[in-house]
Every structure is written in structure tokens, then in C-alpha cells.
Amino acid sequence: RMPLQMVEYGARAYGSGIRAIIAGAGGAAHLPGMMAALTEVPVFGVPVPSRYLKGEDSLLSIVQMPKGVPVATFAIGEAGAANAALHAIATLAMTNPELRDKLIAFRKKQTAAASAMTLPPSA
Structure with a gap:
């Protein structure tokens, strides 16, 4: 709902020190893919449960990214969000002993x- 701000955020993410982006999306679920296309920062996609298809539509939208625009996709809902956060932490911990x-x-x-x-x- 804020496409210009999303483009700006994605374009400056790496330069701002951001090293992982967790993008939740429901329905058409285009946010994770759009963000991945805008930045070199790893994007972790979390499908949000939707009213009619309970997030299965979101899952398929996020997991079916074209070659060259990767989005690591997690389970639908809260468990997926928690695992996306833990995966981002594990990725960052590879070069951060304290983490x-x-x-x-x-x-x-x-x-x-x-x-x-x-x-x-x-x-």
C-alpha cells in the first residue's frame, strides 16, 4: 500500500546496514519478491494466513519466484515468522560470535x- 516507500527502503537497505529482511505478505503476496528484486540483502518470506485460502495462496506466490530473484520461504503464519527470524539470526551469526x-x-x-x-x- 506504500509502493514508493517500499522501493526506497529496498534500494537503501544494504547501505543502511540492514543485513536481513523478513517480509510477510498475504493474498497476492508480492512484497517479498519485490523486495528481493530491489536489494542484495537476503529476503526471508513469510506467508500470512488469508481469509479464504488460509495462506496457501500466499505460500505459492512467495515460493514460486523466478530464477535469479531468491526468497527463502517459510511456513504460513506465526511458526513461519519465528523460523524466519531464527534463520536470519543463524545467517548473521556466521560472522558474529556474540550473536x-x-x-x-x-x-x-x-x-x-x-x-x-x-x-x-x-x-
């Missing part, structure tokens, strides 16, 4: 929480 340490700590905390879960008694 890598935080990611490792997060994953250890996740593992501990999963290990602490108990299964319900079997019937």
Missing part, C-alpha cells in the same frame, strides 16, 4: 524445555 553465542544459548534453553516435558500416562 552465535546467543543463538546457542537459545537452542540449549529450547532443548532443556523439551527435555523437561512429560508424556501423559498411557492408557
Whole structure:
């Protein structure tokens, strides 16, 4: 709904220090692809659930990018958004030891929480 501002943002993203863009979009879901065409910064696309097709239309729009305009595509909705953020962090952590340490700590905390879960008694 703000195409001129989107073009400006994408064009100056790298020069502004941005190193990852997470773009959520629903329906026609053109935002991630447009952003990827405007910048050399990696774009992570997250399909947003739509009213009628529950985000499947968004998913197909984002995942079917033409050769040469890559968008890393994630699951529909909140889980996809969380995983896009974690993937962006993992990518940035490759050259940032402090960020890598935080990611490792997060994953250890996740593992501990999963290990602490108990299964319900079997019937």
C-alpha cells in the first residue's frame, strides 16, 4: 500500500546496514519478491494466513519466484515468522560470535524445555 516507500527502503537497505529482511505478505503476496528484486540483502518470506485460502495462496506466490530473484520461504503464519527470524539470526551469526553465542544459548534453553516435558500416562 506504500509502493514508493517500499522501493526506497529496498534500494537503501544494504547501505543502511540492514543485513536481513523478513517480509510477510498475504493474498497476492508480492512484497517479498519485490523486495528481493530491489536489494542484495537476503529476503526471508513469510506467508500470512488469508481469509479464504488460509495462506496457501500466499505460500505459492512467495515460493514460486523466478530464477535469479531468491526468497527463502517459510511456513504460513506465526511458526513461519519465528523460523524466519531464527534463520536470519543463524545467517548473521556466521560472522558474529556474540550473536552465535546467543543463538546457542537459545537452542540449549529450547532443548532443556523439551527435555523437561512429560508424556501423559498411557492408557
